[in-house]
Amino acid sequence: MLASKQVHSLKRWGTLSLIALVILILSACGNGESNKGNTEAPAAAVKENTPAATVEPSTERTVKDAYGDVKVPANPSKIVVLDIGALDNLLELGIKPIGAPSILAAGDPYPAYLKGTEGIQNIGSVNEPNLEAIDALKPDLIIGNKDTHDAIYSQLGQIAPTVFVETLGVTWKNNLQLHADAVNKSEEGKKLLDAYQARIDQFKADLAGQDVKKVSLFRPRADKIQIYLKDTFAGTIMTDAGVQRVDSQNVEGFSKDVTEEQMTELDGDVILWFNREPDAFAKLEKSPLWTSLPGVQSKQVKPVDWEYWMSGLGIQAVNKVVDDLHSFLLK
Amino acid sequence: MKYRWIGLIFLSAGVGFALIASIAFGVVQVSVSSIINALCSFDGAYDQLIIRSVRLPRALIAAAVGGSLAVAGCLMQALSRNGLAGPEIFGVNNGAALAVVIVSIVLQSTSLSVFSWAAMAGAAIAGATVFLLGSIGGHSLTPVKLILAGATINLLFASLTQGILILNEQSLDTMRFWLAGSLTGRDLQLFVQVVPYMLAGLAAAFFLSRHMNVIGLGEELAQGLGQRVFFIKVLCIVVIVLLAGGAVAIAGPIAFIGLAVPHIARFLIGSDYRWMIPYSALLGALLLLLADIGARFVLPAQEIPAGIVTAFFGAPFLIYLAQRRGRTK
Amino acid sequence: MFLLLNILVLLLSIVIGERTVPAGEALLAAVGLGGDEYAFTVRQLRLPRALVGFLAGCGLALSGSILQIITRNPLASPGVIGLNSGAAAAVVAVLVLAPGFSMSRLPWIAFGGALVTALAIYQLSWKKGSSTERMLLIGIGISAMAGALITYLLTLGKIFRVSQAFTWMAGSLYGRTWEHFWPLLPWILLLFAALLFFTRHLDLLQLSDGAAVGMGIRLEWTRLILLLFSVGLAGAAVSMAGTIAFVGLMAPHMAFHLAGTRSLRRLPVAGLIGGLIVMSADLLGRTVFTPYEIPAGLITALIGAPYMIALLIRRRAI
Numbered sequence: 001m002l003a004s005k006q007v008h009s010l011k012r013w014g015t016l017s018l019i020a021l022v023i024l025i026l027s028a029c030g031n032g033e034s035n036k037g038n039t040e041a042p043a044a045a046v047k048e049n050t051p052a053a054t055v056e057p058s059t060e061r062t063v064k065d066a067y068g069d070v071k072v073p074a075n076p077s078k079i080v081v082l083d084i085g086a087l088d089n090l091l092e093l094g095i096k097p098i099g100a101p102s103i104l105a106a107g108d109p110y111p112a113y114l115k116g117t118e119g120i121q122n123i124g125s126v127n128e129p130n131l132e133a134i135d136a137l138k139p140d141l142i143i144g145n146k147d148t149h150d151a152i153y154s155q156l157g158q159i160a161p162t163v164f165v166e167t168l169g170v171t172w173k174n175n176l177q178l179h180a181d182a183v184n185k186s187e188e189g190k191k192l193l194d195a196y197q198a199r200i201d202q203f204k205a206d207l208a209g210q211d212v213k214k215v216s217l218f219r220p221r222a223d224k225i226q227i228y229l230k231d232t233f234a235g236t237i238m239t240d241a242g243v244q245r246v247d248s249q250n251v252e253g254f255s256k257d258v259t260e261e262q263m264t265e266l267d268g269d270v271i272l273w274f275n276r277e278p279d280a281f282a283k284l285e286k287s288p289l290w291t292s293l294p295g296v297q298s299k300q301v302k303p304v305d306w307e308y309w310m311s312g313l314g315i316q317a318v319n320k321v322v323d324d325l326h327s328f329l330l331k
Numbered sequence: 332m333k334y335r336w337i338g339l340i341f342l343s344a345g346v347g348f349a350l351i352a353s354i355a356f357g358v359v360q361v362s363v364s365s366i367i368n369a370l371c372s373f374d375g376a377y378d379q380l381i382i383r384s385v386r387l388p389r390a391l392i393a394a395a396v397g398g399s400l401a402v403a404g405c406l407m408q409a410l411s412r413n414g415l416a417g418p419e420i421f422g423v424n425n426g427a428a429l430a431v432v433i434v435s436i437v438l439q440s441t442s443l444s445v446f447s448w449a450a451m452a453g454a455a456i457a458g459a460t461v462f463l464l465g466s467i468g469g470h471s472l473t474p475v476k477l478i479l480a481g482a483t484i485n486l487l488f489a490s491l492t493q494g495i496l497i498l499n500e501q502s503l504d505t506m507r508f509w510l511a512g513s514l515t516g517r518d519l520q521l522f523v524q525v526v527p528y529m530l531a532g533l534a535a536a537f538f539l540s541r542h543m544n545v546i547g548l549g550e551e552l553a554q555g556l557g558q559r560v561f562f563i564k565v566l567c568i569v570v571i572v573l574l575a576g577g578a579v580a581i582a583g584p585i586a587f588i589g590l591a592v593p594h595i596a597r598f599l600i601g602s603d604y605r606w607m608i609p610y611s612a613l614l615g616a617l618l619l620l621l622a623d624i625g626a627r628f629v630l631p632a633q634e635i636p637a638g639i640v641t642a643f644f645g646a647p648f649l650i651y652l653a654q655r656r657g658r659t660k
Numbered sequence: 661m662f663l664l665l666n667i668l669v670l671l672l673s674i675v676i677g678e679r680t681v682p683a684g685e686a687l688l689a690a691v692g693l694g695g696d697e698y699a700f701t702v703r704q705l706r707l708p709r710a711l712v713g714f715l716a717g718c719g720l721a722l723s724g725s726i727l728q729i730i731t732r733n734p735l736a737s738p739g740v741i742g743l744n745s746g747a748a749a750a751v752v753a754v755l756v757l758a759p760g761f762s763m764s765r766l767p768w769i770a771f772g773g774a775l776v777t778a779l780a781i782y783q784l785s786w787k788k789g790s791s792t793e794r795m796l797l798i799g800i801g802i803s804a805m806a807g808a809l810i811t812y813l814l815t816l817g818k819i820f821r822v823s824q825a826f827t828w829m830a831g832s833l834y835g836r837t838w839e840h841f842w843p844l845l846p847w848i849l850l851l852f853a854a855l856l857f858f859t860r861h862l863d864l865l866q867l868s869d870g871a872a873v874g875m876g877i878r879l880e881w882t883r884l885i886l887l888l889f890s891v892g893l894a895g896a897a898v899s900m901a902g903t904i905a906f907v908g909l910m911a912p913h914m915a916f917h918l919a920g921t922r923s924l925r926r927l928p929v930a931g932l933i934g935g936l937i938v939m940s941a942d943l944l945g946r947t948v949f950t951p952y953e954i955p956a957g958l959i960t961a962l963i964g965a966p967y968m969i970a971l972l973i974r975r976r977a978i
Contacts, residue, residue, distance in 0.1 A: 106951035124951060128834050132678035135700050152835045158704055223513055257633055259515050261359050261385040264377065286520075288384045292377060415797065467973050478796045479735065480972055486905055487965035490958050493830070498952055586804060635815055642808035646801040650784060653797035 063181045066146040066166045067153070073140050073161070075184050080134050080160075082144035083126050084111060085168050088314020089179040090143075091116055093188050099123040099137045103311050104276075106130065111307035113320055135159050143182060145175075168313045169233040176315050192315050199322060204242040206330050213329055216246045216268030216295065219255075219310070220280040227265060229253045234309050237321050243329065263289040270328050271295045274306035302328055335600055342613040346394065349620035353390035354382060357627055358634070361386075388519050393623045393637070394616035395522075396514075396578045397588055399529045401615025402536050403574035404589030405596070405608055409543045410567050411462070414652070415474050417590030418454075418575045420481035424584035425488035426457020427576060432492050447525050451576030458571065460484055513636035514582055514623050525577045532573035536608050539567060543604040585638045587645020588615050594652060662932035666714065669939050673710035674702050676947050704837065712836040712900055713942045713956060714935035715844045717907055719897030720744075721934025722852060724908030725915065725927055726890040729862050730883050733792050734916075737909035738774075738894035741795060742802030744908075746777025747898040748829060749806040749813075755825045756813045764843040770899030774891045777802055782887070831902040831957020833942045840900045847896035851889050855927060858886060862923040904941075904957040906964025907934050913971070937963070 059074040080099035081087045087100045091114055099121040102108035106124045110117040121137055124130035126148060134142070139160045147167040149156070156162045163182040165175040173193060180189020217234060219226045230239055231254050238245065246268040258265055271293075275281060281303070284290055295301065304324055308317035355366060361378050369379035369387075400418055407416035418424065430453020431446055438445065464480035465473075542563045545552075554560055575589065596610040622640040629635050674686045681689070681698045689702035720738060727736040738744050750773025754761050761769075784798055814825060861882050864872040873879055894908065915930035941959035948954070 122951070128953065130678060130951065130953075131705050131835070132701050135705070136679050154839065155704055155835070155837055158700055223515065259358065259385070259634060261357055261381045264359075289377070289380050292375070292380055420800075464969060464972055475735075475793050475796065476972060478793070478800070479968070482740070482796070482800065483965050483968040483972070486961050490905070490961035490965070494954060494958055494962070497954060497958075498949060586808075629812075630816075633815075635812060639808045639811050642804045643812075646804040646808070649801040649804070650798050653794045653801070654784060 061184065063163060063178065065162075065178060065182075066164045070161055070163055072163060072182055076141035076182070078137065078139045079141045079143065079183065080123060080137055080139040082123075082129050082142065082149055083168060083313065084311055085145075085165075085172065085175055085313030085317075086143040086179055087117075087120075088114060088312055088316045089176050090183065092192065092315050093180060093183060093185045095183055095185070096120065097143075098139060099134060101126045101129050103307075111312060113305065113308050113312065114316065131155055131159075141182060143179060170231050170236050172233060172236070172313060172315075172318060175313075196315070196318060196322075199319075200240050203322065203326065203330070207242055210330070212244055213269035214244045214246045215270045215272060215329075216249060216266055217272045217309075218266055219275045219306075220273060220277075220284045221275060222277050222280050224257045224259060225262075225266065225284070227256045227258060228310075229255055233313055233317075234321055237318055238325070241322065241325055243325060260284075260287055260289060263287070263293065266290075267293040267295045269295060269300060271301045272304050272309075272324075272328070273301070274304045274309045276306055276310075335606055338599065339609060339613070342610065342617065346613055346617050346620070349617050349624070350390050350394060353393065353620050353624055354386045356624060357381075357386060384519075388522065389514055389623070390620065392522055392581060393514050393619045395526060395529055396582045396585060397615040397617070397619025398612040399532065399574040399578045399615070400585060400589040400619075401592035401596075401611040402533060402608055403571050403578070405593040405604070405611045406536060406539070406543070406567055406571050406574075407589070408593050409546060409604060410564065410571070411465075411477065413474055413477055414594065415478060415590070417587075417593075418579070419485075419584075419586050419590060420478060421461045421575075422457040422481055422484040422488060423454040423575045424579050424586075425485050425492065426453040426455075426460075427451070427579040428584075429453055429488045429492045429495075430456070431580075432495050436495065444524055447521060447577070447580040450580035451528075451572055454576035454579055455568075455572040457484060457488060458568075458575070513626075513634075513638060515634055515636075522581055525580055528573045529577040532570045532577065533612060535566065535570045536574070536612075539563065539570065540604040540608045543567070543608075583638065585619065586642040587649065588619055588641055591645050591648045591652075592618060594648075662929060662936060666932055666936050666939070669936060669943065670710050670714070673939060673943050674706040676943065677701065677706060678950070708838045708841050709833050709836045709942065710939050712840045712844060713833050713938040715841070715848050716897040716901035716904060717911070717934035717936065717938030718852070718931040719844075719848050719893040719934075720904060720908040720938075721911030721915070721930045722848075722855065722927060723890045723894035723897070724934075725912040725923075725930045726855070726862070726886050726893075727908075728912050728916075729866050729923070730886050730890075731795065732866065733795065734913065735792060735909070736795065737912070738890070738898075739903070739905055739908050741781055741799040742777050742806065743774045743891060743894045744898050744903045745803040745806035745810075747771070747774040747895045748903050749773055749809050750776075751899055752810050752813050752825050752829065756816065764839070767843055767847055767896040767899040771892055771895035774895035774898070775888075777806075778887060778891045829902055830955040831904040831960070832945075832953070832955035833901060833938075834953060834955075836900070844896055844900045847892060851893050851896075852927075852931065855889055856924070858882070858889075859923040859927065862886070862927075863921070866921060866923075901938070902955075902957060904938055905961040906968065907937050907960055910964050910967055911937060 060071045061074055062069050062071055064070070079090065079095065079097045081090060081097045082101060084100075084103060087097060087110065090097050096116060097120060100110065100117070101123050102110065102125055104125060106128075107122055108125075110120070121133070123133045123137070129149075129152075131152065134156070142156050142160050142162045143164075144153075144156065144162065145165045145168050146153075149164065153162065153164065163178065165171065165178050168175070176193060177186070177189050180186050180192075215238060217228045217238075219228060227249055229235060229249055229251055230245065231252055235245075244250075246265070248265045249268075273281065290296055302324075305320070308320040309324075312318075312320070351366075355361065355363070359378075359381060361381060365376065365378040366382055368374065368376075369382035373379055373383065404417040407418070407421060408414055410416070427450040430449040434445060434449035461477070461480045461484050464484070465477040546560065546563060546567075578585070592611050592615045593607065595614055596607045600606045600610055619637065619641070622644070623637040626635050626637045626640045629640075671683065671686070674690055675681050675683050679701075681702060685698055686702050689698045690707055692699075692703070723743070724737040727738065727741065728734055747770040750769050751766060754766070754769050780802065781795075781798055810829070861872070861877055864875050864877060865882070865886075869879060872882070897904075911934035912926075912930045914933050915926050918933075919925040919929040937960060938956055941963070942956040945954035945956050945959045
């Protein structure tokens with residue numbers, strides 16, 4: 001009895017000391033990490049200790065992103081982008097990133113409207129970029145956005161300096177400028193924006209001479225219809241261009257879900273739609289409510305490419321959208 | 332005897348009212364006159380189109396799916412002599428979803444009839460697997476084993492579906508569609524395709540109800556009374572597959588109707604299956620219609636899937652049932 | 661032996677991946693001596709991810725062990741009785757409705773969700789004497805309600821938030837870092853250490869209530885404290901790794917077969933097995949189907965379901 005009790009307590013101490021040992025080891029190898037990638041203030045701590053970028057101080061610049069000031073290399077040459085907006089913008093600025101993600105699933109091709117994507121390493125999907133693949137590329141700059149990649153921000157910061165825009169879509173002009181700043185092409189960025197403004201002003205002037213056509217924009221999906229309102233990527237461009245939206249869609253906000261019976265809200269003098277699910281529009285088309293819409297009857301329904309109307313989010317996509325608006329609204 | 336007829340009439344009236352309410356209420360306001368016009372003198376006006384092409388089919392789908400699920404649950408409970416049997420425990424939903432996903436990938440087909448057949452086959456396979464697993468080991472189906480087998484198969488099939496969708500590069504949106512259990516935007520042609528099977532199933536269930544009473548007494552006794560037990564059991568399973576599989580094929584997973592309704596029916600009129608089956612059919616239709624109406628008004632100007640409503644109110648019923656069983660033991 | 665297996669899988673976890681790191685290099689990198697080449701991949705990506713998986717597995721396994729002992733029911737586990745879904749609903753609510761909530765406080769939220777669930781179950785079921793059937797049913801009911809609540813919350817939320825919550829719910833260890841590891845560690849360690857002082861109580865509870873009372877144990881109190889431990893362990897694990905299926909059920913079972921009934925041996929073994937399962941599942945999930953990542957929770961379900969079925973077939977009278 002006594003002996004077994006002793007064995008018992010011996011075992012207990014053995015277990016406890018084992019645990020203690022494990023803690024010690026863990027905290028030993030963890031502490032080194034936690035100084036670098038610490039939990040409390042990842043933004044500040046991470047930036048200082050960027051291990052990969054051993055650049056001279058004189059060749060650094062500072063840009064201001066969604067988290068504050070970031071030091072980036074003067075002329076970054078190995079850039080990894082984490083969203084299609086950045087990929088689009090950088091290509092237009094004449095820079096080919098070394099790594100970029102696919103929109104939906106790892107390994108998918110890049111959007112067809114983007115030229116010159118050959119040789120870019122695929123790094124997973126926009127939602128879950130593969131961190132190991134990014135690290136293996138040894139980038140000197142990473143460009144992402146806070147809305148999608150906030151959770152992996154501190155890890156990315158340890159691979160290379162990171163520049164994050166706040167969000168995607170409505171902020172595309174600021175994003176373009178920040179992307180241009182980050183790669184030391186501020187002037188080119190500004191030129192692109194000016195060119196856009198000139199084009200849009202011309203478009204507005206041309207549009208003024210014509211009958212007003214109200215535009216509807218939505219995305220039919222498997223279980224609902226999603227109306228894209230003013231605070232979307234395409235919505236901001238239409239607002240800039242002075243394009244009139246259908247009254248029920250002329251409101252702030254990102255999107256609004258409607259069911260079949262609210263079909264009147266889809267009607268317009270020009271009806272634009274895009275989606276990624278192939279069957280959803282076919283189903284909509286069969287509904288007698290759809291065929292009863294005046295816009296449908298006068299054959300003003302135009303499918304548009306989701307790759308740049310919805311998921312492009314960069315300057316090339318913007319210009320493609322303006323092209324489309326030209327062909328739909330101007331004669 | 333008489334009050335049962337009266338109850339049946341009341342329930343039918345209730346279903347009628349719910350159908351009308353389901354047609355009348357929605358995000359878009361529709362006047363009473365256009366409802367009447369839509370049904371009697373249709374002239375193609377937009378409001379009338381809404382009634383005819385959206386609301387009426389939706390109400391009919393809700394009634395058919397609710398009734399079918401309830402009757403399927405009723406037959407399952409009779410067959411397994413187990414008050415906990417129901418489409419959700421038998422893994423019918425997840426089986427159907429898995430089968431549809433596999434078929435749509437392997438055959439590269441988007442044909443609706445293929446989908447509905449796949450859904451029924453999947454439902455049948457899942458149900459049979461759970462039933463077999465639950466009855467393995469000599470003893471007849473014990474509740475615990477049934478529930479365990481059901482929960483396990485459900486999880487396994489759900490995981491497989493999810494895995495296949497991930498590997499097949501589908502977005503989460505597609506998955507959400509399968510998990511939703513919504514009555515909006517359901518395909519009318521699919522409904523038209525499936526509804527004959529469901530009606531046949533319902534008719535067969537009424538025909539079987541007399542035999543179910545005897546089966547409920549136990550196999551030996553039933554055989555003693557001259558029933559062709561095996562034949563009836565097989566028929567019963569076919570009917571269950573038609574009803575539950577059809578319902579899942581149209582509306583996706585609608586939880587707890589098949590489990591809860593037979594209990595409510597039993598509470599109302601006792602355990603005579605000749606009455607339970609019609610009562611279940613009506614009650615199931617009524618409850619799903621009400622849940623679907625409720626789903627339109629939970630959020631302003633936006634709908635939530637009816638399956639969420641039934642789960643939220645059905646689950647406490649399951650818990651209540653569990654407690655009551657414990658007490659009577 | 662399990663310690664060795666765990667170390668082996670941990671080693672594999674830091675060696676295998678997008679690009680294979682030589683074992684020696686990986687080890688050096690892990691302790692901070694290697695060159696720059698693999699330091700980040702090993703120390704910032706693979707190591708924390710594997711360790712978070714290990715801790716989460718431990719937590720679920722220990723939680724399941726406690727539950728199986730105090731209910732004297734081999735089927736009790738945090739997943740089965742609905743603790744996991746309760747915790748998940750609470751976390752999704754916070755992720756969707758209160759963006760910017762600090763990560764390190766998430767275990768508390770999950771603990772709160774699991775606690776509410778546990779109290780509900782206690783109120784509904786255990787008070788009136790434990791019955792397997794009732795416990796299972798109530799678990800299914802609670803999981804269904806939590807599931808409905810989660811779906812409802814997801815339709816409310818902003819699109820970016822929702823996709824994050826989705827990934828998290830699938831029980832994926834993607835992007836788990838030291839930021840997840842450090843908040844989780846004290847929960848698991850402290851509760852495990854505390855649990856070791858209750859091994860005698862657990863042993864006695866396993867025999868019968870009478871025996872426990874005879875040895876001077878205050879039954880209700882002990883049960884309540886142990887239940888709280890179990891809730892804390894499961895909640896913390898779920899908060900950092902999402903809902904990972906079947907681990908809380910399988911690991912205690914295996915531990916029972918391998919290490920017997922003595923809690924002092926059974927608990928650590930269960931914890932190690934649980935950690936082993938989750939870590940291996942994550943390793944498989946991220947390497948087998950590259951470039952796709954299969955969430956660890958999905959892999960454990962694919963392993964766990966057949967295990968469960970085998971159990972059903974073999975044990976004729978559950």
